Amino acid sequence: MEFTLTRETQMMKEMVRSFAEKEIAPKASYYDRTAEFPYETFKKLGELGLLGIPFPEQYGGSGGDTISYAVAVEEIGRACGGTGLSYAATISLGASPIYYFGTEEQKQKYLVPMAKGETLGSFGLTEPNAGSDAGGTQTKAVLDGDEYVINGEKCWITNAEYANTIIVTAVNGVDEKGKKRISAFIVHTNSEGLKITSPYEKMGVRASNTCEIILDNVRVPRENILGDENKGxxxxxxxxxxxxxxxxxxxxxxxxxxxxxxxxxxxxxxxxxxxxxxxxxxxxxxxxxxxxxxxxxxxxxxxxxxxxxxxxxxxxxxxxxxxxxxxxxxxxxxxxxxxxxxxxxxxxxxxxxxxxxxxxxxxxxxxxxxxxxxxxxxxxx
The missing domain is CATH 1.20.140.10 (Butyryl-CoA Dehydrogenase, subunit A, domain 3)
Incomplete structure (x- = not known):
């Protein structure tokens, strides 16, 4: 098995390295000290098409592969770990689930803006009492007519303050074996009852936006459930x-x-x-x-x-x-x-x-x- 980079991936690597050395690395110490989020950097990453590398062109992406994406993460991380973390999270955690499991309508509505760099992606899984034990999720979603009502708390969630939507995992019942049935929901960040804050003073990756999320009777349309509700x-x-x-x-x-x-x-x-x-x-x-x-x-x-x-x-x-x-x-x-x-x-x-x-x-x-x-x-x- 040979992992020599293709010509296209090598060209992309050189482009990302050049950008990272000029635009990201000189500011890395500043963002580390201040814990500010490098929003302007992400706007430029979007303009360069780097937020859509592993997605098809029909969804605003570059039609690249996972190796190309991994190379881009490495080069951005080489310049600034915090910027690299938010870059990786927006693609792997925020956009990818919609690409792999979303309906065509969800892809057009939510994936395309992420791939084009018009917004970042965010994935709300971790809770105060459900970290390594993700099956211990306590956030609940209850169906009420054509909407789910979600209540719960998420912590250490990357990019939430700079995302239009967050993919939130929640328990929405039990399966035939009596175990929790966990589903994923696409939640708009401007939803009533949703509170997003950044209360953490972190040891490292300080350029990355890390949030706490409170969901208090947040209503989500039924069509915003991601993929199969039984396979979340x-x-x-x-x-x-x-x-x-x-x-x-x-x-x-x-x-x-x-x-x-x-x-x-x-x-x-x-x-x-x-x-x-x-x-x-x-x-x-x-x-x-x-x-x-x-x-x-x-x-x-x-x-x-x-x-x-x-x-x-x-x-x-x-x-x-x-x-x-x-x-x-x-x-x-x-x-x-x-x-x-x-x-x-x-x-x-x-x-x-x-x-x-x-x-x-x-x-x-x-x-x-x-x-x-x-x-x-x-x-x-």
Whole structure:
């Protein structure tokens, strides 16, 4: 299996890297300090067609594949982890479920604006008491005539303040086995009874918009249920499988940036009359960092290839997400170590990579959940 990028994907990679280095990277430290959302950056990403990479042209997209999308996530994440996170979330979590499970009318109405960059996408799954245990969802949807009435609370939801709609999961009854039946609903952010706030003071990925959502008797038209009302749980599991590929790609981008800074610094920094890159201890660190990044990148591309070719990819996306996220934390930590005291300072930026990378071991399924997913895919019960 060969993962050499196609000519089109290589051209796109170069375009995204150029844009990211000029438009995103110079502002990354500012957004990290202020926790402002880079709204203007996303407008430009939309104008470049980068918010619709994996979707067909008929829905406002570029007609690209998952590998191309993963490459774009990596390049944006290389410039700014927070911007990369919101970029990945709007496509993988906000737009993709509508593409895969929505009706034709829903795709035209909700997917097209996201793919064109006219709005961002958001996915409301996590709750205060339902994180790793997504089946513990407590938000409820009750059918009342031609509308569902939704009550509940969602937390740590990306992009909600900048989205026209949020896909919200809610319990809407029980199945024939007596288990909760969870469905997904397309909820307009201007709905009466919907409150969106950003109350969090985060450790990292501070450029990304992270919200708390309160739904108080929010009425949603029946036609806004996403896909099969009896298969909502399976829908968001598939959504998370795809999202894990993008989180893994983001981890590779953050790690790549940390590595590049460490390598450059090691060649400039002199101790005992020579650059520290000449010391075997530093060389071994850099060699391990480069190797792990390349391994993670190949895992991302394999999972993306499997998805593009309609092959099972649950296990491989978990492999990629688990290895890449933990790798990014290791690489960022070593980058700080190579910088020594300077690495601990904001000015040299590598400390930001540690803070950004840590979230990737938690979001989209913790490392522990990834190991559980892998074990189950191996037949362990």
């Amino acid at each position: 749980f399976g829908q968001f599991l598939y959504t998370l499988d795809g999202g894990r590929i993008s989180i893994a790609a983001l981890a590779v981008g953050i790690a790549q940036s940390a590595f590049e800074k460490a390598l450059a610094y090691s060649k400039e920094r002199k101790q005992f009359g020579q650059s520290i890159s000449s010391f075997q201890a530093i060389q071994f660190k850099l060699a391990d960092m480069a190797m792990e990044i390349e391994l993670a990148r190949n895992m991302v591309h394999k999972a993306a290839w499997l998805k593009d070719n309609n092959k099972p990819f649950t296990k491989e996306s978990a492999y990629a997400k688990l290895f890449a996220s933990e790798m990014a934390s290791r690489v960022a930590n070593q980058a700080v170590q190579i910088h020594g005291g300077y690495g601990y300072m904001h000015e040299y930026e590598v400390e930001r990579h540690i803070r950004d990378a840590k979230l990737l071991e938690i979001g989209e399924g913790t490392s522990e959940i990834q190991r559980l997913v892998i074990a189950r895919q191996l037949g362990c019960r």
